[in-house]
Amino acid sequence: MTNYGLVIDQERCIGCQACAVSCKQENNVPMGQFWNRVLTEGGDKIDTPSGGYPEDGGSGSLDMEYQPTACQHCENAPCVKVCPVNATYTRDDGIVEIDYDKCIGCRYCMAACPYNARVFNWDEPEQMPEEGTGDVAARPQGVVEKCTFCSHRVDEGLDPACVVNCPADARIFGDLDDEGSTVSKYINEYETDQLLEDRGTNPKTHYLSGEMSPGRPQTSDKMESELDDVSPWSDGAEDVPSDADGSDSSDSGGSPHSIEGDAAPHVPAVGSGGDD
Amino acid sequence: MNDPQQPRLTPIDEWEDEAAAMLDGVEYDTDLGLRMARDAIRVSNGELSDAEFHEKYHEELLAEFGEDERPTKPEGFDDD
Ligand code: SF4
Ligand code: SF4
Numbered sequence: 001m002t003n004y005g006l007v008i009d010q011e012r013c014i015g016c017q018a019c020a021v022s023c024k025q026e027n028n029v030p031m032g033q034f035w036n037r038v039l040t041e042g043g044d045k046i047d048t049p050s051g052g053y054p055e056d057g058g059s060g061s062l063d064m065e066y067q068p069t070a071c072q073h074c075e076n077a078p079c080v081k082v083c084p085v086n087a088t089y090t091r092d093d094g095i096v097e098i099d100y101d102k103c104i105g106c107r108y109c110m111a112a113c114p115y116n117a118r119v120f121n122w123d124e125p126e127q128m129p130e131e132g133t134g135d136v137a138a139r140p141q142g143v144v145e146k147c148t149f150c151s152h153r154v155d156e157g158l159d160p161a162c163v164v165n166c167p168a169d170a171r172i173f174g175d176l177d178d179e180g181s182t183v184s185k186y187i188n189e190y191e192t193d194q195l196l197e198d199r200g201t202n203p204k205t206h207y208l209s210g211e212m213s214p215g216r217p218q219t220s221d222k223m224e225s226e227l228d229d230v231s232p233w234s235d236g237a238e239d240v241p242s243d244a245d246g247s248d249s250s251d252s253g254g255s256p257h258s259i260e261g262d263a264a265p266h267v268p269a270v271g272s273g274g275d276d
Numbered sequence: 277m278n279d280p281q282q283p284r285l286t287p288i289d290e291w292e293d294e295a296a297a298m299l300d301g302v303e304y305d306t307d308l309g310l311r312m313a314r315d316a317i318r319v320s321n322g323e324l325s326d327a328e329f330h331e332k333y334h335e336e337l338l339a340e341f342g343e344d345e346r347p348t349k350p351e352g353f354d355d356d
Contacts, residue, residue: 084345107302
């Protein structure tokens with residue numbers, strides 16, 4: 001069975017907020033709300049590091065770390081268990097989603113989410129521009145909303161917008177139930193953590209730290225399951241962006257998303273994603 | 277950074293206060309929401325079963341919302 005999950009390589013993350021902004025754009029997230037935030041660990045404010053500048057020829061101690069955080073799509077999601085009207089539910093592919101037509105705005109799910117991943121539309125949502133952005137209809141006043149892993153894109157075989165638009169290739173999306181997927185390989189081969197493990201929620205977002213991974217080794221806006229069809233080693237070679245075939249890959253026998261081999265990070269091809 | 281509307285991580289000892297703030301002014305029973313939130317985490321970490329959780333709050337939810345559509349309903353559970 002498919003069970004979608006995300007790996008975020010915190011060694012690769014540069015805190016640029018591209019994931020937060022592309023999420024907002026793609027999902028038509030109203031003014032004043034964010035589904036996806038890049039939290040910081042450092043100084044007192046979001047943009048201030050801890051430590052000090054180098055003095056007297058020393059090396060200084062400035063430090064800031066990034067913690068991109070959105071709905072963790074928990075396996076044991078407390079938000080799902082408390083929703084009296086079953087507006088919040090888990091899809092067969094593991095994505096936790098909200099049926100906005102059913103939601104009565106009781107906010108019990110918000111109280112139950114340990115990750116503070118949900119936001120409530122207190123007022124009539126305002127979009128900029130007014131007609132909205134991206135590919136998802138606006139949600140009304142009085143409902144709770146949150147990250148959907150871009151299920152509308154996933155349903156069309158595309159990666160979430162935050163994954164495609166991360167310039168550091170720090171976000172890797174895929175099927176946790178597929179041993180051969182890059183997310184599974186990363187979780188097996190690198191040290192990864194889940195947030196607030198003591199709550200037992202078993203998040204499907206895993207954070208990689210300690211050692212930098214090759215990052216999102218993908219060559220287009222396709223999901224990796226689709227990349228098999230467009231890899232340089234298949235018949236669909238004409239679909240591969242021109243920057244993807246620079247290496248001598250014909251004899252590697254691997255795929256563009258294997259961890260070893262030529263999984264060097266790269267910037268996804270410009271313009272391949274259409275509207276993201 | 278500290279706007280409770282925004283996703284962020286909250287240490288467990290501060291979380292209940294924040295949950296209470298989220299439910300403040302809600303049209304439904306605040307105390308019920310808080311107790312369920314607390315117990316839902318206990319379900320997640322295995323201290324309470326889905327069935328126990330379902331039964332514990334079923335009557336109160338029916339009284340408050342007129343329905344209880346949670347996925348925690350045990351097989352053969354009598355809805356009335
Ligand atoms: S992170 Fe929060 S909103 Fe997302 S599935 Fe877990 S409990 Fe629910
Ligand atoms: S606010 Fe909406 S989604 Fe959340 S528990 Fe209430 S009805 Fe369910």
